[in-house]
Amino acid sequence: MTSTLTPVRSKRSALTKGQLPKYAPYAVLAGALILGAAVLALIGFNPFGWGLVSAILFAVGLVSWSAAVEGSRKAKDKLATCLVVGSFLVALLPLVSVIWTVLVNGIPGLLDPGFLTTSMNGVTGAFDNKAVESGGPVMGGIYHALLGTVQITLLATVISVPVGLLTAIYLVEYGHDGRLAKAITFFVDVMTGIPSIVAGLFAAAFFFAVVGPGTKTGAVAAVALSVLMIPVVVRSSEEMLKIVPNELREAAYALGVRKWRTILKVVIPTAISGIASGVTLAIARVIGETAPILVTAGFATSINSNVFGGWMASLPTFIYTQILNPTSPSNPGPSSQRAWGAALVLIILVMVLNLVARLIARIFAPKKGR
Amino acid sequence: MSKRIDVKDLNVYYGDFLAVEDVSINIEAKSVTAFIGPSGCGKSTFLRTLNRMHEVIPGARVEGEVLLDGDNLYGPGVDPVTVRSQIGMVFQRPNPFPTMSIRDNVLAGVKLNNKKISKGEADVLVERSLKGANLWNEVKDRLAKPGSGLSGGQQQRLCIARAIAVEPQVILMDEPCSALDPISTLAIEDLINELKDQYTVVIVTHNMQQAARVSDKTAFFNIAGTGKPGKLIEYGDTHTIFSNPVQKATEDYVSGRFG
Numbered sequence: 318m319t320s321t322l323t324p325v326r327s328k329r330s331a332l333t334k335g336q337l338p339k340y341a342p343y344a345v346l347a348g349a350l351i352l353g354a355a356v357l358a359l360i361g362f363n364p365f366g367w368g369l370v371s372a373i374l375f376a377v378g379l380v381s382w383s384a385a386v387e388g389s390r391k392a393k394d395k396l397a398t399c400l401v402v403g404s405f406l407v408a409l410l411p412l413v414s415v416i417w418t419v420l421v422n423g424i425p426g427l428l429d430p431g432f433l434t435t436s437m438n439g440v441t442g443a444f445d446n447k448a449v450e451s452g453g454p455v456m457g458g459i460y461h462a463l464l465g466t467v468q469i470t471l472l473a474t475v476i477s478v479p480v481g482l483l484t485a486i487y488l489v490e491y492g493h494d495g496r497l498a499k500a501i502t503f504f505v506d507v508m509t510g511i512p513s514i515v516a517g518l519f520a521a522a523f524f525f526a527v528v529g530p531g532t533k534t535g536a537v538a539a540v541a542l543s544v545l546m547i548p549v550v551v552r553s554s555e556e557m558l559k560i561v562p563n564e565l566r567e568a569a570y571a572l573g574v575r576k577w578r579t580i581l582k583v584v585i586p587t588a589i590s591g592i593a594s595g596v597t598l599a600i601a602r603v604i605g606e607t608a609p610i611l612v613t614a615g616f617a618t619s620i621n622s623n624v625f626g627g628w629m630a631s632l633p634t635f636i637y638t639q640i641l642n643p644t645s646p647s648n649p650g651p652s653s654q655r656a657w658g659a660a661l662v663l664i665i666l667v668m669v670l671n672l673v674a675r676l677i678a679r680i681f682a683p684k685k686g687r
Numbered sequence: 688m689s690k691r692i693d694v695k696d697l698n699v700y701y702g703d704f705l706a707v708e709d710v711s712i713n714i715e716a717k718s719v720t721a722f723i724g725p726s727g728c729g730k731s732t733f734l735r736t737l738n739r740m741h742e743v744i745p746g747a748r749v750e751g752e753v754l755l756d757g758d759n760l761y762g763p764g765v766d767p768v769t770v771r772s773q774i775g776m777v778f779q780r781p782n783p784f785p786t787m788s789i790r791d792n793v794l795a796g797v798k799l800n801n802k803k804i805s806k807g808e809a810d811v812l813v814e815r816s817l818k819g820a821n822l823w824n825e826v827k828d829r830l831a832k833p834g835s836g837l838s839g840g841q842q843q844r845l846c847i848a849r850a851i852a853v854e855p856q857v858i859l860m861d862e863p864c865s866a867l868d869p870i871s872t873l874a875i876e877d878l879i880n881e882l883k884d885q886y887t888v889v890i891v892t893h894n895m896q897q898a899a900r901v902s903d904k905t906a907f908f909n910i911a912g913t914g915k916p917g918k919l920i921e922y923g924d925t926h927t928i929f930s931n932p933v934q935k936a937t938e939d940y941v942s943g944r945f946g
Contacts (some may be wrong), residue, residue, distance in 0.1 A: 381710035493745055564782040567743060568846070572853055573772025582799050586786040 337386055342379060349375035367632035372403060374418040419661050426658020429455045433662075435463035437630075438619035442645030445652065455651040456642070459659045461620045465535060466666075468624045469631055470604050471615065472539035473546055478596055480543070481550025488551070489558040490580055508548040524613075535624035538614035538631070542603045547603060553595025556604025557588040590681035597674035599665045607633035632663045689887045690739060690756040690773075691716040697751035698916075699732055699741065706731050708916035710751075712906060719879055721925065724908035724940070729917025730891045731801035733908070735888065736775035738859060739868050741769040755856065774795075774857040775850035780866050783834035783849070790830040792845055793817060797851035812852055820848035821878050840871020845912035847878065851886070858882060860890040864897065872911040876901050892895045895941055899929050907937045 353371030357363070376399040384392035423493045426432060440457035448455050484501065490600040492498025520541035524532040561584050585592070615628035616638050643652035699707040707729035714720050715725045722730040735741040738748050739760060753760040757903040760770050764799045783792045793813045797804050804812070813830065817823040822844040826837070834845050843863060860879075864872040867880055879901045882888050892898050898905055905928040910917045921928065 562782070563743075564778060564780060565784060567740065567776075567778065568784070568849075569780045569795070569799060570743060571738065571740060571771055571776035571778075572799065572849065573768050574796070574799040575768055578799055578801070583784060583786075587784075 335387055336391075337383055340668060341382065345378045345382065346371075346375055349378055372515040375399070376403070383476035416664070418655065419664055422654075423661025424509055426455070426654040426656075427511035427661055428656070429458070429658065431456075432458040432655075432658055433463065434458060434460055436620045437644070440618070442646060442647070445643075445645035445650075446648050448651050449645075455653060455654055457651075459632065459635055459655070459662060461617060462630040462632045462659060463476035463662065464620060464622060465614070465617070465629040465631040466633075466663075468622070469535045469538045469542065469610065469629065470600055472536060472624055473542035474596070474600055476539060476543040477546035477550050477599070480601075481547045481596075482554050482592065484547075484551045485558055486585075488555050490584070494681075505548045505551050508544070508638060509552065511544065513541075513545055513606050514608040514612070517541045517612040517633065520545060520609065521612050526634070531673060533613060533615040533628050534626055535614050535621075535629040538610045538629065539624070541609035541613045542606060545603050545606065545609070546599045549599040552598055553599065554588075554592045557591030557595060558584060560591075561587045590678040593663075593677040593681060597670050597677065601670040601674075604667060604670070605633055605663055610634050611637065632659050632666075635659050636663075689716045689885060691887065692857060693752075693754040693757075694737075695752040696755070697708040697733070697749060697753065699729065699736055699747070699749050701744070704744040705916040707736075707908075708918050710919045712919060712922055714887060715904070716887050717883055717885070718903040719883045719890065719901050721902035722889070722891045722908060723893075723895060723898050723905060724917070724920075725910065726893070727767045727913075727917075728910040730908050730916060732917070734859050734861055734889060734891050735742040735776075737857070738776055739770050740776060741766060772800075772853055773855055774859060775853060775855035777843070777846050777850055777858065777860045777863050779862040781839055781846050783837070783842050783845050785833065785835050787834060788831045789826050789834045789837070789845060790890060792834040793848050793852050795849055814854040817845075819851050819882075820844045821874060821881075822848055838871070840867050840874060843867060843871065843875060844878065847875075847882075851882070855886065857887040860888065862891050862893060865893060871898070879881065891929065895929075899925060905929070907932075907934075909936050909940070910931075 344486070349371045350367075352374055353367050354362070356370055357367050360366075376396070379399065380396045382393050435456075435458035437457045444456045447453060484505070488498050488501060490503070519537075520537050521533075523540070524537045565583055565587060566579055568577075569583045574582075578680045610631050611634050614631065614634070616634045617628045617630045621627045621629050636659050639652045639656040639659070643649035645651065688921075691884060692712075694712045697707070697710045698705060704860060710733060715921075722734060724730050724919060732741060735744075737753060737760075738791075741747040741749070749761060753772065755770075759765070784795060785788075787795060790809075790813050791798065793816050794804070794809055795811070797809075813821060814827075822841060826845075834842065836944055843866075847858075847863075848927075864875050867875065876897065879888055879890065890898075890901065902925045904923065905925040905926060906916050906922040907920045909920045921932055921934045923933075928937060929941050932941065938944075
């Protein structure tokens with residue numbers, strides 16, 4: 318019986334002839350790294366140049382080896398793979414570098430006693446000088462700025478979400494691509510491109526005219542941020558409402574349900590996960606705005622929990638002022654440490670918001686279970 | 688709990704385009720009427736005008752009268768919402784609400800209209816509607832599960848249960864079996880036979896055997912050519928239409944010589 322079976326070959330299969338061995342990329346990589354280090358040693362070593370030269374050597378080596386053994390089709394495939402992976406690494410580089418820099422510089426600031434629970438009220442240059450000279454802990458914190466950021470962003474969201482969502486509902490459900498709908502779409506597109514400082518100036522000028530000159534409060538900043546947020550919310554909600562199948566609307570109409578109840582009870586619940594994550598991403602987009610807040614809320618060193626009165630600090634303006642006007646001009650170290658700490662907190666906030674967006678999308682998504 | 692429909696000289700337009708021309712038809716109460724004809728001849732368009740669902744499509748409008756037991760659906764001051772709560776509709780593709788459980792899907796007509804209903808009444812209504820749609824035994828243990836987890840045929844019967852839960856006078860079905868396998872189709876056809884004891888059923892179908900199996904009367908629609916309006920060619924007892932039609936076009940179509 319055994320004679321009828323083809324014996325399993327211990328040597329390489331005829332079907333895999335003419336292929337590079339599996340270890341080929343690793344071997345080429347090792348060679349490229351060594352050769353790259355050698356080349357760099359001749360002209361003066363630096364890690365960036367080493368990576369670049371090694372990458373080029375790797376691509377050239379792998380592609381030419383593949384061309385020699387496997388033929389031109391496989392070689393082109395390897396070349397394309399090298400280009401795609403290379404572009405990916407280039408795109409990733411700034412991101413990793415930013416996160417690394419902020420982590421390294423921010424963690425000491427974050428670990429300062431009372432960094433998250435105290436404000437800059439009463440912290441003068443003398444404290445910073447003492448901290449530098451005697452090596453004591455850096456005083457002062459970002460509580461006021463954190464509070465301001467949270468309040469301003471929250472108020473901006475409260476303003477933008479109803480306006481943006483209702484606009485999107487009008488565009489999708491009632492606009493019928495008419496003139497008004499087209500005009501709104503056009504102006505929303507224009508608003509998306511408004512520079513943030515212009516939005517800030519608009520809000521400042523608007524409140525100067527309505528309330529009085531010199532009005533700088535958290536609420537003015539929130540209005541400026543909502544000018545930036547509304548187009549984002551409109552756009553994302555519009556896309557989400559558009560992909561709700563028409564059949565669901567028809568099903569509701571055929572049951573004798575009114576249009577507004579259909580929208581409220583069928584269309585929005587079906588799209589809510591996308592809308593919610595769109596809103597969260599819009600918040601993440603405006604939470605780091607500096608310029609519009611600087612001209613609308615000013616900056617403060619003490620805690621102000623009233624969003625409708627008085628100047629207010631926020632994380633981006635805190636970073637800006639700490640870097641530009643250090644608390645102690647002769648010893649800017651502690652100020653820059655606080656600024657990096659605040660930057661780290663800001664990045665963590667944005668990251669948490671993105672995670673929340675994903676969580677919301679998952680919680681509200683239509684259930685698929687059986 | 689069923690009413691007859693009389694259509695007089697109905698024209699349907701999409702903008703300036705005349706889609707269906709001059710249809711007059713009398714649909715008996717407690718009967719199954721099938722609309723057959725080639726694609727694009729206006730069957731579905733005409734069906735939608737029977738509960739004003741065509742108004743969802745921008746630019747669609749009608750001229751003529753549709754009488755539900757003598758009341759004109761297109762009379763002045765008639766609210767399309769009232770019309771649709773009396774004349775339900777089942778669509779080509781099953782479309783249960785994805786955000787709702789099976790139970791909530793059945794109750795959708797009541798709950799979406801914000802009518803108050805006690806839990807006991809709701810339970811009775813859910814059981815009655817699902818039994819009416821021959822779905823109760825299959826889903827009674829998982830009423831709280833989402834409707835989208837059911838098979839295509841079960842989803843379509845869920846949609847029928849949802850339609851009969853609002854207790855309409857007439858049920859319109861727009862090719863209800865075209866997305867289903869033969870077994871599920873059979874289940875729906877059996878259901879249509881039971882539904883006609885209580886409701887007036889109007890069904891659009893591309894399947895002539897189906898029309899012959901389920902309907903009491905059949906209407907044949909045809910179109911003279913692309914860009915021309917669809918017309919009602921012949922309307923009569925299903926048996927007559929399929930065995931001994933008056934019009935040559937009908938005979939050609941039902942015998943498979945064209946279309």
